[in-house]
Every structure is written in structure tokens, then in C-alpha cells.
Amino acid sequence: MVFEIFYSQLQELISVLLYDFAIKESKCQHVCGVPYTALPIATLLSVKAKKSMLMRRKEAKSYGTKKVIEGHYCVGDSCLIIEDVITSGSSVMETVNDLRKEGLKADEAIIILDREQGGKQNLENNNVSVKSLFTMSDLIGILVESKKVTEQMGIDVKNYLNNVQAPKSVSLNERILLPYEKRAELTSNPIAKKLFNIMAVKKTNLCISVDLTSSIKILDLIEQIGDHICLVKTHIDIIEDFCDNFITSLTNMAKKFNFLILEDRKFADIGNTIALQYEKGLYKINEWADCVTCHSLPGEGILKAFSSSNEGTNKGIFLLAEMSSEGNLITPEYTQATVKMAEKYSKLITGLVCQKKETFNNPEWIQLTPGVQLESSKDSLGQVYNTPEKVILENGADCVVVGRGIVFAKNPAAEAIVYKDTLWRCYMKRISGKIE
Numbered sequence: 024m025v026f027e028i029f030y031s032q033l034q035e036l037i038s039v040l041l042y043d044f045a046i047k048e049s050k051c052q053h054v055c056g057v058p059y060t061a062l063p064i065a066t067l068l069s070v071k072a073k074k075s076m077l078m079r080r081k082e083a084k085s086y087g088t089k090k091v092i093e094g095h096y097c098v099g100d101s102c103l104i105i106e107d108v109i110t111s112g113s114s115v116m117e118t119v120n121d122l123r124k125e126g127l128k129a130d131e132a133i134i135i136l137d138r139e140q141g142g143k144q145n146l147e148n149n150n151v152s153v154k155s156l157f158t159m160s161d162l163i164g165i166l167v168e169s170k171k172v173t174e175q176m177g178i179d180v181k182n183y184l185n186n187v188q189a190p191k192s193v194s195l196n197e198r199i200l201l202p203y204e205k206r207a208e209l210t211s212n213p214i215a216k217k218l219f220n221i222m223a224v225k226k227t228n229l230c231i232s233v234d235l236t237s238s239i240k241i242l243d244l245i246e247q248i249g250d251h252i253c254l255v256k257t258h259i260d261i262i263e264d265f266c267d268n269f270i271t272s273l274t275n276m277a278k279k280f281n282f283l284i285l286e287d288r289k290f291a292d293i294g295n296t297i298a299l300q301y302e303k304g305l306y307k308i309n310e311w312a313d314c315v316t317c318h319s320l321p322g323e324g325i326l327k328a329f330s331s332s333n334e335g336t337n338k339g340i341f342l343l344a345e346m347s348s349e350g351n352l353i354t355p356e357y358t359q360a361t362v363k364m365a366e367k368y369s370k371l372i373t374g375l376v377c378q379k380k381e382t383f384n385n386p387e388w389i390q391l392t393p394g395v396q397l398e399s400s401k402d403s404l405g406q407v408y409n410t411p412e413k414v415i416l417e418n419g420a421d422c423v424v425v426g427r428g429i430v431f432a433k434n435p436a437a438e439a440i441v442y443k444d445t446l447w448r449c450y451m452k453r454i455s456g457k458i459e
């Protein structure tokens with residue numbers, strides 16, 4: 024909604040509407056705009072309502088006062104948050120958290136447009152009441168009525184809003200406290216539902232990365248550890264003796280041991296090529312993999328391609344939002360944009376490959392975290408390993424990828440049990456809420 028700042032009359036109109044709608048009644052002493060696009064409107068409202076303005080810095084200055092919240096206020100003062108658009112509500116929540124850290128009351132937010140994708144619910148779960156001038160349904164109704172868009176477009180948008188299911192209503196970061204069974208009920212992706220249920224039933228959140236080049240060795244390893252895993256992650260293109268029988272044996276084992284199969288192909292091309300790579304060639308990945316990994320780098324086309332390839336089938340995508348390797352080029356902005364993209368295709372998304380619990384809040388998705396061994400360490404090519412305790416208790420992992428830690432252990436079967444038990448203990452501790 025950054026456009027409003029380009030038109031001074033529009034800015035004035037919006038500030039008058041907001042003032043009459045919610046601000047003139049508010050008892051709050053201060054207003055604070057969510058950086059950055061709500062700052063101009065917050066400034067106008069602060070002048071109109073004669074309330075002092077507080078400004079939240081996104082990054083604290085490295086010099087001087089190093090304050091995150093600028094302005095004149097006392098502990099216990101109340102502050103009204105102003106935001107232009109909410110989707111999940113996470114940007115508003117960041118501002119709320121910073122204000123609360125300073126001892127301010129931040130319990131009310133005024134929004135210009137609520138996109139009706141779960142943000143209001145999330146904020147209310149965090150004791151922030153939300154009033155919005157418009158909702159997306161209002162807006163589309165007005166556009167249809169004034170014939171600016173067709174009735175069919177209005178129906179399509181409403182269907183889209185229903186399909187892009189709102190992140191189910193849990194508090195931000197509460198997802199890590201919810202048990203897998205509960206999250207299985209919340210999710211709309213069929214593979215996420217299955218995986219949550221398998222983890223709960225088998226009491227394991229261990230994903231084995233079978234990075235071996237011999238199909239016999241892979242099958243032999245899975246035969247030994249099948250009872251202790253929920254997910255087998257393959258790199259199908261490293262297998263030197265690949266043949267269709269391997270897929271038959273692997274999928275039979277998946278049924279026998281009740282695990283799912285993730286092909287870690289990390290697709291990263293234009294939609295058309297993705298569809299070919301997914302369905303054709305030697306591997307015909309779509310026929311046997313329950314889910315695949317893919318980069319968000321090429322843009323939405325990649326998810327559109329999977330949507331049409333998977334129409335009518337139960338499949339899932341893990342989007343890469345972060346990587347475990349040292350010096351990788353993924354920035355926080357890239358990660359955020361990836362999460363946004365996932366929100367738009369929520370039904371298709373099984374989860375995100377990521378390293379931090381803050382990366383997303385939606386309890387429907389599974390945080391898949393690679394780069395795990397029993398001791399923190401690094402390999403010689405930049406892989407960074409964290410411990411099970413760190414990734415589950417501190418960093419929010421739901422399902423943990425272990426490769427060489429098990430595959431190259433002296434006794435892989437025994438080592439798989441050690442990993443499984445350690446990871447499960449950490450998960451149980453996390454959902455009990457007893458994390459210091």
C-alpha cells in the first residue's frame with residue numbers, strides 16, 4: 024500500500040477516515056507506525072490527534088543511545104500501533120514486542136487494510152485488539168459494485184482468500200509448543216498431515232538423508248533403521264546404479280516402515296523446466312516422491328508449476344527459506360519473501376527448510392532443519408552442524424535431517440536410535456513448555 028504516500032490527497036483522506044474511525048476515541052498517549060510504509064500516515068495522525076509520535080527503528084543504531092524506540096514516553100504509557108496492511112500480523116507483532124520491551128502498553132492496532140489471512144487472529148491471540156478500516160472482502164465488494172472488476176473476478180478473489188487458508192489461529196511462535204497431533208489437525212497440506220501423524224505415532228522426528236551412491240547400500244541402511252525414522256530424504260541423481268526396481272523397493276519399504284519420501288532436488292528453474300524435471304526424464308520424481316524441496320529464487324512460477332503438476336494428487340513442497348552452509352547468500356529479506364510466497368500457496372506447502380524458529384509462525388508447516396550432529400562442528404566444505412538440543416529447543420526444528428552422522432557411523436542402526444531418542448526427548452521438553 025506504499026502508493027498512498029504518492030498522493031497527498033489520498034493520504035489526507037485516509038488519515039481523516041482513520042481518525043474518525045478509531046483514533047479520536049482512543050485513550051492512548053502515543054502513536055507508532057510500523058516501519059516503514061505506515062510512518063507517513065502515523066505522522067499525520069499524531070498531528071491530527073495531538074498524540075506524541077514514537078518511532079521504532081528496525082535496527083538499533085550502533086552509536087549514541089542505541090535506542091530502538093525513539094520519542095518521549097514513560098514506562099506504563101500506552102501506544103496505538105498504526106499499520107497499512109496486515110497479512111500474518113508479524114510486522115505489527117515485531118513493533119508490539121519492541122514497545123512492550125520498553126515497558127509501554129501496546130494493546131491496540133489500527134490497520135488500513137486487513138487481507139483476512141490470519142493476521143487479526145494472530146494479533147488478538149497476543150492481546151492486541153485490531154480495528155481495520157477495510158477488509159479485502161469489503162474492497163473486492165466495492166470494486167465489483169462499481170464495475171471496476173468483473174463479478175467473476177470478485178468470486179475468484181473470494182475463493183482465493185478461502186483457499187489461501189489463514190494461518191490457523193495460534194500466537195506467534197506458539198507453533199513450537201503445539202504437539203504434532205494438534206498440528207496435523209490444523210494443516211491443509213496432505214503430506215504435512217501425514218508427516219505430523221507419522222512423527223506422533225512412531226515417536227520420531229528423525230529424517231535420514233541417505234546420501235549414498237549405491238542403491239543396495241541405501242536399501243540396506245533403510246532396512247536397518249526404518250523403525251526409527253519418519254522421513255527418508257534422497258538425492259536421486261547421485262545413485263550410480265539407479266533403476267526402476269530401486270523405486271519399487273523404496274516405496275515398498277515406505278509402506279512397510281511407515282515413512283514418507285522427500286526428494287531433495289532443490290528445484291530452481293523456470294516453471295516450464297520444473298514441470299519437465301519433476302515429471303519426465305530418468306527419475307519421474309512426481310511418481311514416487313511424497314514431497315520435494317525447491318528454491319523460491321525463480322519466483323512464484325515454480326509453485327504454479329508444482330500446483331498444476333500435482334493437481335488431484337497428494338504431494339507437498341518444502342521451500343528453502345534458509346540454508347545450513349556457512350557463507351550462503353540468503354538474506355533475511357529473501358527468507359521473508361520466501362515465507363510470503365509460501366503463504367500464498369499454503370495448501371501446497373508441507374514446510375520450510377530453515378534454521379530459525381522466527382522464520383515462520385504458521386503451525387500448519389513443518390520446519391525441516393538439516394546440519395545436525397550430536398556435537399557442534401563443521402565439515403571441510405562449509406556445512407555447519409548444530410546439536411539436537413540447539414535445533415529443537417532453541418531454533419524450532421520440527422523434523423531434523425541427519426546424514427553422515429548416521430550413514431557413516433560405525434553402527435548406523437545403533438546411532439539412529441541415539442539420534443531418534445535425543446531428538447524426541449528435546450521435542451517432548453519443548454512442548455511441555457519447560458525450556459529455560
Ligand SMILES: O=c1ccn([C@@H]2O[C@H](COP(=O)(O)O)[C@@H](O)[C@H]2O)c(=O)[nH]1
Pocket residue numbers: 232234258287345346347348376393394395406424425426427428
Ligand atoms: O540447507 C541445507 C539444505 C539441505 N541440506 C541437505 O541435508 C543433508 C545433510 O547431510 P549431512 O551429511 O548431515 O551434512 C544433505 O543431503 C544436504 O544436501 C543441507 O545440508 N543444508
